[in-house]
Amino acid sequence: xxxxxSLVQSVDWVAIAPxxxxxxxxxxxxxxxxxLPAARKPLLGWLATAxxxxxxxLLLPLVDGHRRTFCLTxxxxxxxxxxxxxxxxxxxxxxxxxxxxxxxxxxxVKDHDLPAGEYWFLLLSSAAGAALLPASRDxxxxxxxxxxxxxPAFALVGLRRGDRLSSEAALKxxxxxxxxxxxxxxxxxxxxxxxxxxxxxxxxxxxxxxPDPRLATLASAGVALTLVGFAFKTxxxxxxxxxxxxxxxxxxxxxxxxxxxxxxxxFSGLILVTVQGFPAYADVWGPALAxxxxxxxxxxxxxxxRQDPARTHSAIRLLAWSSVGQAGYLLVPIAAAxxxxxxxxxxxxxxxxxxxxxxxxxxxFAVAALVARTSPxxxxxxxxGLYHRRPLVALALGFFLLCLAGLPPGIIGLFAxxxxxxxxxxxxxxxxAVVMAVNVVIALYYYLQWTALLFRPAQAPAEEPAGxxxxxxxxxxxxALALAAVLGVALSGAPQLVLRFAVGALL
Numbered sequence: 001x002x003x004x005x006s007l008v009q010s011v012d013w014v015a016i017a018p019x020x021x022x023x024x025x026x027x028x029x030x031x032x033x034x035x036l037p038a039a040r041k042p043l044l045g046w047l048a049t050a051x052x053x054x055x056x057x058l059l060l061p062l063v064d065g066h067r068r069t070f071c072l073t074x075x076x077x078x079x080x081x082x083x084x085x086x087x088x089x090x091x092x093x094x095x096x097x098x099x100x101x102x103x104x105x106x107x108x109v110k111d112h113d114l115p116a117g118e119y120w121f122l123l124l125s126s127a128a129g130a131a132l133l134p135a136s137r138d139x140x141x142x143x144x145x146x147x148x149x150x151x152p153a154f155a156l157v158g159l160r161r162g163d164r165l166s167s168e169a170a171l172k173x174x175x176x177x178x179x180x181x182x183x184x185x186x187x188x189x190x191x192x193x194x195x196x197x198x199x200x201x202x203x204x205x206x207x208x209x210x211p212d213p214r215l216a217t218l219a220s221a222g223v224a225l226t227l228v229g230f231a232f233k234t235x236x237x238x239x240x241x242x243x244x245x246x247x248x249x250x251x252x253x254x255x256x257x258x259x260x261x262x263x264x265x266x267f268s269g270l271i272l273v274t275v276q277g278f279p280a281y282a283d284v285w286g287p288a289l290a291x292x293x294x295x296x297x298x299x300x301x302x303x304x305x306r307q308d309p310a311r312t313h314s315a316i317r318l319l320a321w322s323s324v325g326q327a328g329y330l331l332v333p334i335a336a337a338x339x340x341x342x343x344x345x346x347x348x349x350x351x352x353x354x355x356x357x358x359x360x361x362x363x364x365f366a367v368a369a370l371v372a373r374t375s376p377x378x379x380x381x382x383x384x385g386l387y388h389r390r391p392l393v394a395l396a397l398g399f400f401l402l403c404l405a406g407l408p409p410g411i412i413g414l415f416a417x418x419x420x421x422x423x424x425x426x427x428x429x430x431x432x433a434v435v436m437a438v439n440v441v442i443a444l445y446y447y448l449q450w451t452a453l454l455f456r457p458a459q460a461p462a463e464e465p466a467g468x469x470x471x472x473x474x475x476x477x478x479x480a481l482a483l484a485a486v487l488g489v490a491l492s493g494a495p496q497l498v499l500r501f502a503v504g505a506l507l
Contacts, residue, residue: 010069011069011070012067012068012069012081012083014061014062014067015062015067015068015069015081015083015135016069016081016083016135017055017058017061018055018056018058018059018091018095018131019055019091019128019129019131019132019135020128021051021054021055021058022051022052022055022095022098022124022127022128022131023124023125023128024051025047025048025051025052025054025055025124026048026051026120026121026124026125026128027121028047028051029044029047029048029051029117029120029121029124030117030121032044032047032117033116033117033118033120033121034117041116041117042106042109042110042116044116044117044120045102045105045106045109045116045120045476046106047120048102048120048123048124049099049102049103049106049476051124052095052098052099052102052124052127053099055095055131056092056095056096056099059088059091059092059095062083062088063088065083066082066083066084066085067082067083067084068081068082068083069081069083072199077201078138078197078199078201078202079137079199080136080137080138080140080141080199081135081136081137081141082135082137083135086134086268086271086347086351087134087135089134089351089355090133090134090264090268090351090354091131091134091135093260093261093264093354093355093358094127094130094131094134094261094264094265095127095131096358097257097260097261097264097358097362098123098124098126098127098130098257098261100256100362100366100480100483100484101123101253101254101256101257101260101261101362102120102123102253103476103477103479103480103483104252104253104256104362104365104366104369104476104477104480105119105120105123105251105253105254106474106476106477107474107476107477108251108252108253108369111373112160112251114159114160114251115159118155118159119156119159121152122152122153122155122156122159123152123156123254123257125148125152126148126149126150126151126152126153126156126257126261127149127261128148129145129146129147129148129149129150129152129265130145130149130261130262130264130265132145132148132149133145133146133149133265133268133269134268134272136269136272137199137200137201137272137276138198138199138200139188139191139192139198139199139200139203139273139277140198142269142272142273143181143184143185143188146181146184146233146265146269147181149261149262149265150177150181150233150265153173153254153257153258153262154170154173154174154177155170156250156251156254156257157169157170157173157246157249157250157251157254157258158170158171158249159251159254160251163249165245165248165249166249166250166251167249168245168249169245169246169247169248169249169250170246170249170250172241172242172245172246173242173246176232176239176241176242177232177233177242179232180228180229180230180231180232180233180239181229183225183228183229183232184225184226184228184229184230185229186222186225187221187222187223187224187225187226187227187228187229188222188226189222190218190219190221190222190225191203191207191219191222191223191226191277192222193218193222194206194207194210194215194216194218194219194222195207195210195219200272200273200276200277201276203277203278204276204277204278204279204280207219207277207278207279207280207281208279208280219281220281220284223278223281223284223285224284224288226273226278227270227274227285227288227289230266230269230270230273231292233262233265233266233269233270234263234266234267234270234327234330234331235263235266235296235323235324235327236292236293236295236296236327236328236331237292237295237296237298237299237300237324237328238295238299240296240299240300240324240327243320243321243323243324244303244317244320244321246258246320247259247316247317247319247320247323248313248316248317248320252316252365252368252369252372253365253369255316255319255320255365256361256362256365256366256369259319259320259323259361259365260357260358260361260362263323263326263327263330263354263357264354264358267330267334267350267354270334271334271337271347271350274289274334274337274338275334275337275343275347279343282337282338282339283338285338286335286337286338286339287335287338289331289334289335289338290332290335290336290338290429290432292328292331292335293328293329293331293332293334293335293432293436294328294432294435294436295328296324296325296327296328296331297325297327297328297329297435297436297439298328298435298439299324299325299328300321300322300323300324300325300326300327300328301321301322301325301439301442301443301446302442303321303324304318304321304322304324304325304443304446305442305445305446307321307380307446309379309380309381309453310379310380310381311379312377312378312379313377313378313379314378314379314380315368315371315378315379315380315382315383315450316368316378318380318446318450319361319364319365319368322404322443322446322447323361325439325443326357326361326404328436328439329353329417329420329436329439330350330353330354330357330420332349332350332420332421332423332424332429332432332436333346333347333348333349333350333353333419333420333423333424334346334347334350335424335427335429335432336349336423336424336426336427336429336432337427338427339427339428339429340423340426340427345423345426346423346426346427349419349420349422349423350420352416352419353416353417353419353420355491356403356412356413356415356416356491357404357416359412359484359487359488359491360399360400360403360404360410360412360413360484360488361400361404362480362484363396363397363399363400363481363484363485363488364397364400364401364404366477366480366481366484367393367396367397367400367481369477370390370393370473370477370481371383371386380450380453381453383397383450383453383454384453384454384456384457385454385456385457386454387454387455388457393473393481394454394455396481396484396485397451397454398451398454398455399485399488399489400484400485400488401447401448401450401451402447402451403488403492404443404447405440405443405444405447405448406440407444407447407448409492410488410492411492411493412488412491412492413492417436417440420436421433421436421437424436
C-alpha cells in the first residue's frame, strides 16, 4: 500500500489556477449558451471577459513563489508544471491579450452575427491552452498545450459562415498548422527515443552525454525537426505563408489574438525547448535560428513595404506582414542565447520585446476595428484624414505605429529594439545585428507613411468613410483602445522596469 501511495502526485491548485479557471469559464459559457435566449446572448461576452480578468488576478498569489507540481515521485526536479517568473510573465501576456481580444469581440460578435456561444467557448479554450504552455516542462504537456491553443483558433478563423475569405483562411491555417504539428511530433519522438525521457530537465541532462553516436545523430534530427515545427507556429520565414490570408479572412479580433497570443505561445514554447531542453545542441539551433531571424524580418518588412494603399484590406495585410517582421526581431535574442554565456539575459530581451509588441499591436488592431465599422474594406487610404474625424483615435494609432517603428515618443519600442540589438552584439552575432538595423530602417518607411496619412486631409469624397464619421464608439472597443494606449504610455515612461523584470526570468 505504501508503494502505491508514493506514486500519487500532489497537485498545487494555486499554481494551476489561472489556466484552470479559464477552462472552467469556457465550460460555463458553453452550458449557459444552451439556456440563454437570443436577446441575452451578449451576456456571454461579458462573462468571458470577467473570467479572463479573474484568471489574470489569480497570478498575483504566484508572484513571490516558485511553485512546481505534477513532479515525478522521488525526482522533485522533474516536473510537468512550473510556475516561475517566466511562466507568470507569459501567462500575464496571454491572459491580458485575450482580455483585450474579448473587449474587441463583444461588438464584433453582434455586428457580424457570429454564434456567440461557440465564439466565446473557443476563445476561452484557446486562451486556457496558451496559458498552460509557458508552465509546461515536459514535451508531452508542451505539445498538448500547443494544440489546445491552436485547434480552437482554426474554428475561430472560419467562424464567419458563408464568407469565402474566412473559409479559405481557416483551411490554409489548418493545413499549415497540422503539417507543423506532424513535423514537431516526429522531432519529439526522435528526442524521446534518444534520451528516454520527456521532461525537459532530464532531456537536457541526457543530451549532454549520449553514449552512442547513432543516438546523437537521431537527437540532432529530432532537435532540427522540432525547430521546424515551432517555425511554423511563430510564422518564421519560409513557414510564414499562412499569415496574411489568415489575418484578412479571420474576424478582426481573432487576427489581433493570433498576432499577439499566438506568437506568445510559439515563442515561449521555442524558448523552453531550446534553452531548457536542448542546451547541449546550441550549435545546431543557434545558427539555424539566426538564419531564420534574418530571413523572417527581411521577408516581412519588404512585403509590408510593397502594400498598395488602395488595395482592399491593405491595412490588415500591412499589419500581418509587419507581424512577420516583428517575429524576426523576436527570434534574434533566442538565437543569441545559443551563443551567449548568459542565456537568461538574451531570453529576457525576447520577453521584454514581446510585452511591448503585445500592447501596441493590440492597440493598432483596436483602431483597425474602429475604422472597419465605417470602412469595411479597411484600406490604408481609409485612414487618410482620420485626425480630422477622430483626433484622439488618430493620435493613439500614430503612437502605436511609432512604438512599432521604434521612434519617440514610442520610447518602449526604441528601448526594446536596442535591447534585442544588444543581445545580438553581445553574443557575437554582428552580421545579424547589421541585418536587423537595415530592416528597422526599411520598416520606418511604411510605419511613417501610414502615420503621415492620418494627418492629411482627404482629397476626394470617395476617400471619406461611408456612414457617420462621428458615430459613438462602443464602450467595449473604447475600453480596449484606452487600455492599450495607457499600457503603451506607461511602458514608454519606465521601459527599464520591463527589462529588469524580464531578464533572468527563465534561468
